[in-house]
Amino acid sequence: MNETMHIIAVAVLLLAAAINLVRRQWALNLLALALQYTCIFLVILEVRSPMLAGIKLIVGLMVSVMLYMTLVSSGLVESIRKRRRLSSGEVFRGTIAILLVLISYLVASGMQQSVFPQSSQILLTASLGLVFFGLFQMGTITEPLYLVIGLLTFLSGFELLYASLEFSRVLEALFTAVNLSLALVGCYFIVKDVEGRSE
């Protein structure tokens, strides 16, 4: 894949993460999560064979589908085409998202020189961006679904970084198990909250 395609993949990846940070529309968020995993697949091709990169794509899509199906069965999904005005919170988070992308881009070049010389700057920008978006989402949100999306984003960022540093099949298997377990915990939180509301 050439560099331009890589840059486009990273831009779409960060845009998807930003949508998850800014908007509170569950169907849209899960669509953005699936898009995020598709872009991770494209970015990770830089350091992994298509076969191994495909595992991350399949796991990511499975995670998104699991969460979506749980939301659908709990009757919590609102139409993706439903229009809502931007709230002041969303404007604030949007501004933060732009700042986070800028910070990731600026930090990535420094980190590449001093800490991670074997990782490319594009990959570092993507992974740091995801880590920052995830951390911000985890730190500011108390709603379980968004927290799980934040955790998944944070983990994908770290996985992306670690993939450029070390390869181990055991590690890949463990990351897969962690991602799927996290999605299960997310589904459990959603079901539990629905039960809690109805009691």
Add this chain to the structure above:
Amino acid sequence: MNMMSTPTIWIFFPLLLSLVLSAVHRLHKLSVWIACLGSLLLSVAAFILPQNLDFTLGGRNFLFDDTFLILNRALILTGSQLKTVAIMYLFSFLWNIAGLRFSVSRWFPTVSLTITALWVTTLSVEPFLYAALIVELIVLISILLLTPRGEQTDRGVMRYLVSQTVAMPFILLSGWMVAGIESAPSASTLILRGTVMILIGFSLWLNIFPLHSWLPMLAEKAHPWVFSFVFLMQQSILALFLLKVLDQFAWLRNQTGILTVIQWAGVLTLLAGGVLASLQTKVNRILAYIILIETGYSVLAIGLIGQGGGEALALSILPRALAYWQWAYTLSSIQQIAPEIDGSFTSLRGMFTTLPFHSLSLVISLLTLLGLPAFGLFPAKRMLWNSGAGLAYHYTPLIGLGVAGMALFILRLMHTLLTTDPNSSSPADSINGKESLWQIFVLCFMTLLSMLMGLLPHVFLNPFLSLLDPFIHLLPPN
């Protein structure tokens, strides 16, 4: 591949057993008994298997392999680690056998066995820093027990999840960062980065002060029986894992000032736990502060490794577990006898007149944890107090303040349990249920056991010093 390997027996067999248990989890009694029997067998087997893994039974000789290869990596469970494994399965047995009496999740037997097997895996996986991902898996599985269904997800459990997840990258990256660094000079930037990352990772894992804020929130909502089990395992194994990290990484243990940093982290954590405990008015939350204080002691023990801290850590593992067991059993039993008691001091007022043995048991388990002479934790705590005071005078007042805070809470609790308010009635005055003979027997037995361990430590506790055998670099054998 030798199927008679230690990882097969103490990791894969219990994991397989938990799969079976998940299929029969609706038959609660059956699954509890299977989990109890499985845990007890695994614990006894780990206790009796010789360190050279050569076992003779009925004239036949069995030689066990200590390595299991998986995807080019290894699970290694040596003979010297089996005592730790035995302790872990003993905890699983103790919590399952009494868990049947309380209204904990039906998944408790399945999940507790899985968690125990995964904790064993953390001590056996090579490269050992991969254990970070296994700890994350344990956390995710524990969530199912810690948050009961039918209630909204509270902030405590979410913060717990976040804090443990954020810890994982620090541990994994530190391992990568300092791979093959042994030949570099000790003051190199990489070593410093690796050290800082490991310390941050462990601080998040062990909820070192001030990263403990989620602990009381979680303790308030979770069932005390589940909470005590999950955090006893986490605290005990992560302390041993920290010892393993120090043992395996020469660059880390030789780093100037590392042990002083660990000592300060321990002292401040136990100080914070003691001071915050003194202000509490809910016994449900106290378990969180107990865990915070005991984490402080464990970390201090690791910091004082050269002054007998390792021995103190090994001596404290069993009595601490039994004290947690007694506290959680008493609290769960009170909630079962009188559901109207919500754990607040107002609801406990005058409880001694209606539930005298439970009231005494609450106080005695706290006194054990305080380190009162004649109770099980006294020998370990005395060693730490003496070593701390011998090393630096400024530790003594801080540790003393922590102990005083806990003592103050115990006095307040005793006052609440013994006195009644003539102007208002408390739920404890009108308890319909009574203490059964069985409950009284269990509470008295645990008290007696704790006293026996305190009075005869050389009989009951000295065998646990062999928990330190695997750490040959940190604590070279004499």
